[in-house]
Amino acid sequence: MSEKLAIYGGPKAKTTPNYPMYPGGLEIGEEEKKQVLEALDRKYLFRYYGPEKYPSKVRELEQKFAAKFGAKYALATSSCTGALLSALVACGVGPGDEVLVSGYTFFASCAVVVGAKAIPVICDADETLTVDPEDIERKINPCTKAMVIVHMRGVPCDMNKIMAIAKKHNIKVIEDCAQAIGGTYKGKYLGTFGDCGCFSFQYHKTITAGEGGMIVCNDERTYDRCMSYHDTAACWRPDRFAEQRYEGELFCGSNFRMSELTGAVMLAQFDRLDGLLERMRRNQKIIIDGIKDLKGITPRPRHDDEGDTGICVMFYLDSKDKVNPFVDALRAEGVGASSVYSAGIPDWHIYRHWKHVIEKKTPTSVNCPWDCPYHKGPEVEYSENMCPNMLEYLSRVVTLDVPPQMSVEDCEMIVKGIRKVAEVFA
Numbered sequence: 001m002s003e004k005l006a007i008y009g010g011p012k013a014k015t016t017p018n019y020p021m022y023p024g025g026l027e028i029g030e031e032e033k034k035q036v037l038e039a040l041d042r043k044y045l046f047r048y049y050g051p052e053k054y055p056s057k058v059r060e061l062e063q064k065f066a067a068k069f070g071a072k073y074a075l076a077t078s079s080c081t082g083a084l085l086s087a088l089v090a091c092g093v094g095p096g097d098e099v100l101v102s103g104y105t106f107f108a109s110c111a112v113v114v115g116a117k118a119i120p121v122i123c124d125a126d127e128t129l130t131v132d133p134e135d136i137e138r139k140i141n142p143c144t145k146a147m148v149i150v151h152m153r154g155v156p157c158d159m160n161k162i163m164a165i166a167k168k169h170n171i172k173v174i175e176d177c178a179q180a181i182g183g184t185y186k187g188k189y190l191g192t193f194g195d196c197g198c199f200s201f202q203y204h205k206t207i208t209a210g211e212g213g214m215i216v217c218n219d220e221r222t223y224d225r226c227m228s229y230h231d232t233a234a235c236w237r238p239d240r241f242a243e244q245r246y247e248g249e250l251f252c253g254s255n256f257r258m259s260e261l262t263g264a265v266m267l268a269q270f271d272r273l274d275g276l277l278e279r280m281r282r283n284q285k286i287i288i289d290g291i292k293d294l295k296g297i298t299p300r301p302r303h304d305d306e307g308d309t310g311i312c313v314m315f316y317l318d319s320k321d322k323v324n325p326f327v328d329a330l331r332a333e334g335v336g337a338s339s340v341y342s343a344g345i346p347d348w349h350i351y352r353h354w355k356h357v358i359e360k361k362t363p364t365s366v367n368c369p370w371d372c373p374y375h376k377g378p379e380v381e382y383s384e385n386m387c388p389n390m391l392e393y394l395s396r397v398v399t400l401d402v403p404p405q406m407s408v409e410d411c412e413m414i415v416k417g418i419r420k421v422a423e424v425f426a
């Protein structure tokens with residue numbers, strides 16, 4: 001029997017402070033300052049022009065991004081939400097279409113489907129907490145145009161199966177890599193399997209400028225259309241005022257351009273990516289290796305262990321009733337853990353709380369996209385329990401963030417804490 005649990009008055013297993021999960025944000029330093037000051041000194045804040053001619057930092061970031069990820073094209077945006085919406089439009093999604101979306105993701109991945117005037121169809125998860133390919137296949141019908149799959153909490157989706165299904169049914173694939181930058185599947189970078197890969201540089205993400213996003217793709221037309229939509233759809237073409245070069249080139253869009261200041265911060269952050277991934281993966285491995293033999297604990301399985309970006313450790317207990325006592329005891333030990341799902345506690349990452357979708361709420365009384373004359377399939381219905389496997393998995397899961405700033409000793413104390421608590425509460 002190990003030491004008395006901290007929750008019963010014993011000594012804490014972890015005596016060092018817990019870092020917040022701002023992996024790149026906490027590393028901001030001289031390199032970011034240098035880049036930003038350079039942009040300010042040049043008074044060059046807009047990617048296309050300034051008082052004098054300078055190379056655009058946003059463009060440089062795009063080039064570095066495309067080269068690293070092995071994509072032909074990269075387009076910087078103001079957010080991942082803007083990237084996803086531009087990608088959907090670029091892939092031809094519009095009124096009458098259905099788009100399959102993972103039900104465990106930040107709500108933005110689903111909201112953009114409605115933004116593109118298409119109908120989201122929410123899909124269940126497998127035990128990796130990424131989308132279940134079998135549920136995808138079950139929900140495909142002639143209205144299905146695309147799917148937004150999400151490499152959730154750093155873990156790659158089942159890409160072999162997903163791409164085979166997409167090919168068989170001729171469906172576009174948009175990869176939401178907001179939480180999985182630098183992740184891989186069988187050695188290939190996430191974001192480069194589908195028609196478009198979308199990334200986020202929001203503050204909570206691995207590398208960050210507070211806000212920002214990126215699209216990668218390999219098809220020139222798709223890139224053109226992303227470029228158009230993200231820039232009011234008429235501004236950036238080789239010749240702005242020329243006739244359209246091909247049918248479908250000209251249409252109205254929005255403004256999701258990235259500013260040069262964001263590009264400046266991101267250039268410095270981009271250079272930190274591999275180092276951050278290495279530290280998070282090291283920390284994650286220490287913790288998983290230290291607990292995987294425990295009875296009653298099952299680490300979240302992954303479709304590719306090496307491809308996980310290492311941002312968190314998630315493990316299952318064998319009953320949902322054990323989760324809260326386990327988490328409370330871990331917190332008392334000084335370990336920053338939490339549960340993921342409780343029906344009564346709203347969380348924008350779980351479809352069950354997406355009231356605006358479940359109740360088909362729209363900003364006007366015209367119920368677009370749900371009442372749509374172009375939609376030829378049966379009415380798409382939602383319910384709180386429509387993805388039962390996901391809810392069951394999420395109800396049994398305990399999660400802890402793995403900040404790169406944690407030391408090996410921090411991780412060993414976490415292992416000690418989990419092992420102590422598991423003896424009593426697993």
Ligand SMILES: Cc1ncc(COP(=O)(O)O)c(C=O)c1O
Binds near residue numbers: 105106179
């Ligand atoms: C999975 C996922 N998709 C999309 C987004 C939206 O990203 P952004 O805030 O850059 O628009 C997020 C951000 O939290 C996310 O986690």
